[in-house]
Amino acid sequence: MSQHPDIVELDALRLGHGRAEDAAHVGGCRECGEILADLQALGDSLKTIAQAPPIQVPAERERLILWGAHKRALVARRRPWWRRSAWAAAALVLIGLGSMLRLSAVQLTRNAEVAMKSEAARPRALASAVSELEGKRGVDILDAFALARAVENHNGGIDVNRDGVVDERDVEALAAQAVSLRGA
Amino acid sequence: MRTLLSGALILLVCACARADSVRFRPIDVYVDSGKEPLAAYQVEITATNARIAGVEGGETGAFADPPHYDPAALQGGRIILAAFNTGIDLPRGRTRVATLHMEEDGAAEYQIRITAAATADGKRIQAKASLEPRQGDLR
Numbered sequence: 462m463s464q465h466p467d468i469v470e471l472d473a474l475r476l477g478h479g480r481a482e483d484a485a486h487v488g489g490c491r492e493c494g495e496i497l498a499d500l501q502a503l504g505d506s507l508k509t510i511a512q513a514p515p516i517q518v519p520a521e522r523e524r525l526i527l528w529g530a531h532k533r534a535l536v537a538r539r540r541p542w543w544r545r546s547a548w549a550a551a552a553l554v555l556i557g558l559g560s561m562l563r564l565s566a567v568q569l570t571r572n573a574e575v576a577m578k579s580e581a582a583r584p585r586a587l588a589s590a591v592s593e594l595e596g597k598r599g600v601d602i603l604d605a606f607a608l609a610r611a612v613e614n615h616n617g618g619i620d621v622n623r624d625g626v627v628d629e630r631d632v633e634a635l636a637a638q639a640v641s642l643r644g645a
Numbered sequence: 646m647r648t649l650l651s652g653a654l655i656l657l658v659c660a661c662a663r664a665d666s667v668r669f670r671p672i673d674v675y676v677d678s679g680k681e682p683l684a685a686y687q688v689e690i691t692a693t694n695a696r697i698a699g700v701e702g703g704e705t706g707a708f709a710d711p712p713h714y715d716p717a718a719l720q721g722g723r724i725i726l727a728a729f730n731t732g733i734d735l736p737r738g739r740t741r742v743a744t745l746h747m748e749e750d751g752a753a754e755y756q757i758r759i760t761a762a763a764t765a766d767g768k769r770i771q772a773k774a775s776l777e778p779r780q781g782d783l784r
Contacts, residue, residue, distance in 0.1 A: 601687050601727070601760060601761040602685050602686070602687040602713070602727035602728070602729055602761055603685055603687075603729075603761050603763050603767065603769065605713075605727075605729065606684065606685040606729035606731070606763060606767060607767050609729065609731050610731055610767060613731055636713045636727065636729075637713065637715075639687060639713065639725070639727050640687075640712075640713045640714050640715050640725040640726070640727050641715050641725075642715045642717055642718055642721075642723065642724075642725065643715075643717075
């Protein structure tokens with residue numbers, strides 16, 4: 462008996478494009494004949510679905526769905542009166558406290574500026590920590606060892622490669638610096 | 646013509662003599678931490694009339710992997726080796742921590758200097774470092 466045609470070849474037969482030898486095989490092979498019949502049935506059912514008219518949503522149901530969505534949007538936009546009052550009360554308390562502590566708007570701005578400056582200085586601080594480590598006595602393997610222990614114990618450490626994470630890669634970077642012939 | 650042949654012969658003899666003098670030799674690196682468990686070490690090795698061909702790990706589990714070194718040291722005569730282990734199974738006493746594979750060209754000389762050693766808690770300890778050349782292979 463010749464080799465069974467695969468599913469693509471059988472589907473080609475179903476569509477009338479198959480090869481003559483496959484058609485001859487299917488004629489004498491019960492198994493392939495059944496697969497071809499299944500493919501035919503599947504094709505017919507898909508055709509029925511494709512020809513079905515689109516589903517119509519009843520007008521009343523559509524109106525209810527739209528009204529539900531509209532109500533949810535309104536609820537999300539409106540806050541209850543007591544919550545608005547609470548915000549107002551909190552604002553009054555803050556203003557009162559501000560007066561008591563004589564915190565002027567200028568001072569607040571100045572504080573914010575200082576905070577922003579310190580945040581911006583953070584990477585520089587890290588960089589200078591590494592530079593300080595390098596400059597003082599040169600990095601050695603004990604620095605990498607200490608960092609490895611800190612990483613293992615989740616106890617912070619220096620972000621040597623400045624990727625924002627203190628991990629094994631920082632340990633490797635520090636060890637590489639320790640054995641570098643350029644720095645030694 | 647005779648002069649040319651003599652020159653070629655001399656060059657050939659020199660080339661053979663040079664090939665005979667190149668020797669590949671493993672050099673074992675030892676660190677002795679005494680009674681303290683050895684968790685980290687760093688040594689600097691310099692060689693004259695020899696080039697570093699490769700670096701191998703040591704004998705114990707803690708330092709079995711090749712140590713850290715600068716790849717730029719290969720084919721040169723100076724290298725810094727360093728390794729650490731954060732585990733608890735650490736060697737004491739004299740331990741082979743690494744082996745260097747050297748390409749010697751004539752009478753080679755080696756020097757080793759230990760620059761750092763620490764025990765398990767990271768505390769610096771006094772340790773000694775030494776080199777022990779093995780029998781090499783002539784090439």
